[in-house]
Amino acid sequence: MIVLGVDTSGKTLSVAVSRDRAVLAELSLALGYRHAVTFQPAVNDLLDRCDLTLSDVNLFAATVGPGSFTGIRIGLSSVKTMAYAVGGKAIGISSLRALAHSAGGLFRLAVPVLDARGGRVYSAVYQGDELLIPEEPRPVASLIDALCSVVPPGSDVLVTGDGIPVIEAANSNGTVNLSALPFQIVFATPSSCFIRASAVSELALDDLERGIAETDPFLLEASYVLRSSAERAKSCDL
Template sequence: MKVLAIDTSTVIAAVAVMDDEKLLGEYSINNKKTHSQKLMGMINEIMKNLDLKPADIDVFAASIGPGSFTGLRIGVTTAKAMAYAANKPVVGVPTLDALAYNIVTSKFVICPILDARNNQVFTALYEVKDGKLERTTEYMGIPVSELVQIIRQNDKKVIFTGDAVDLHKEYFMSELGENCEFAPLGSRLQRGASVAELAIMMAKEGKLTSSFELVPFYLRKSQAEREMEKKLCGKGEN
């Protein structure tokens, strides 16, 4: 089973092609160019270098969020379009699941954190049980202070990964001390390979969908939507 996986949930653009348990190729770019400028070029390049055509791909996969609203739309739309053109199924992989999968370990609770601005993060907690990664909380968009309280209640050592590590590392160290660790730099950002491997697992479990049904998982409304609701509520009060 060949899978082409895309992750554009943050500033990282990641693409990977995996054939069951073999990683055939993986590209990642972390710079200021927009995903609309670089994503298709990356896909074309990796497919060309692997001598593959869209028809050779069995399943198309995309990281569905949470994350950047614009980035998610670009990645999901690209996967949907390619799947539709090739008449193949798609798999939507939660971004936090893929991030946690970067550092599967039985030693710590795994806590991926994505920057949600205003001292908030998108997050969830995971543990490895019987050799499998299991999410032990809901997907959350919460202040980092609230996350610390949840971790304290869990009373287990935690390893953090994700793009919000640099923003909140010192805070976590001051609040959690020796009960926190941080993933190496190469494991903190989105990887197409993690999305691809989870997609293969999900596909084998029958968790496939059509190109028409795949949608982003935003977790919460955009800032623009929240601001509009505030304005409307203010008008209603007046």
């Protein structure tokens, strides 16, 4: 099975081509929110380098959010179009789940965090693929309280994602005190704080094999968690 995995939910665009679980090629471009320009050329280039065409792809996997509203729309609309054109399956994967899978090991506690603005982070806690704390936007203090409820004392907790500066700012201004926690917060390095498309592909295959994935391209939907600024402005005008 040829799998095309993509992530357009953040500033880094990531595209991967796999044969079953073997990654054939992967490309990540940290060029900011330019996915409308860079996405399709990246897909075409990667397939070409693998001596494949779009019609060879059996499964399309894409992040569905949370993240950049515009970026998610670009990725999902493109994946829907490509999957429909070749009669392929399409599976959506949570951005937070993919971020945790990209950075964390199977047994390590991983906390994916994405900047949700206003001192909040989209966040969750994963141990392997087990969700310990549900995905939602939280103030940093609420996230720390949630961690204290599930993390055993003395544990190491890997925090990854572009929400790390939000947590560091809360620690600096006294909103939280990370040094007083009964467990150790370990911040991922910047080079590992983005979603790898190969991780998106792996998770999609997991869900497909377990029979829990919706595979109809037209049923692929975004999971924004928060409304976009345009939607919030519209509701205020009503």
